Amino acid sequence: MDDPERRRGRVHNAEGAREAILNAAEAVFAEHGFDGARVDAIAETAGYNKSLLFQYFGDKIGLYKAVIRRADKEITEFEMRVLLPVLKDETIASDARRFKIFLETMIGGLFDYLLDHPRLTRIIVWEQAEGWQTYAKFLTRADTRADIEDADQFRILLHKARRAGLLRSDVDPIIQLIIAEQMCWSYLTSIPLYQILLADEDLSTAEALARAREYIVAFVVHGMMIDKEG
Secondary structure (H helix, E strand, O other): OOOHHHHHHHHHHHHHHHHHHHHHHHHHHHHHHHHHOOHHHHHHHHOOOHHHHHHHHOOHHHHHHHHHHHHHHHHHHHHHHHHHHHHOOOOHHHOHHHHHHHHHHHHHHHHHHHHHOHHHHHHHHHHHHOOOHHHHHHOOHHHHHHHHHHHHHHHHHHHHHHHOOOEOOOOOHHHHHHHHHHHHHHHHHOHHHHHHHOOOOOOOOHHHHHHHHHHHHHHHHHHHEOOOOO
């Protein structure tokens, strides 16, 4: 007779195994990029048989997609936490002070997320260097529609701010957001270079990172918003 406790244990172990495999895959993809990553190395790092990886994720590209989608989900959840309270207030897109605070919160939060997820940041840089070819392989039309739907609320909000005279450019808000993200991951992945050029400074301290975060947030926000005091 089937034991409910054992069934629950199997489900729990399966979820734990999937998470362990995703964590291992993220580490290996970050170190070697998609082409250089070996499924054997991912299985060994995760501590599971390679056949289990194929059972859960189908193939290497399926595993890579799952890693990227997990990060996308976390970032979207963060963006929605920031956006939803703002969307309830229809006046914020015409209030320069409060809209500036919103943008600062959004960009600062993205910096914090990427700082806390250095492996994801490295994967992004691999993709950028390779022309986003791997990303394009698994990005289906359904995935694109889902991404657009998630971003629509942000796009609507920025279009309202543009019509209210708060934003400098009518470049698509999604492109503006991605450019802001690029500044964050570019800085974080370039710290070793900065460290070579500025050997007497420790740019990895909490104080140095906070100063960099403040600079990037101010740079992006002032670049996006019209200076009403000017």
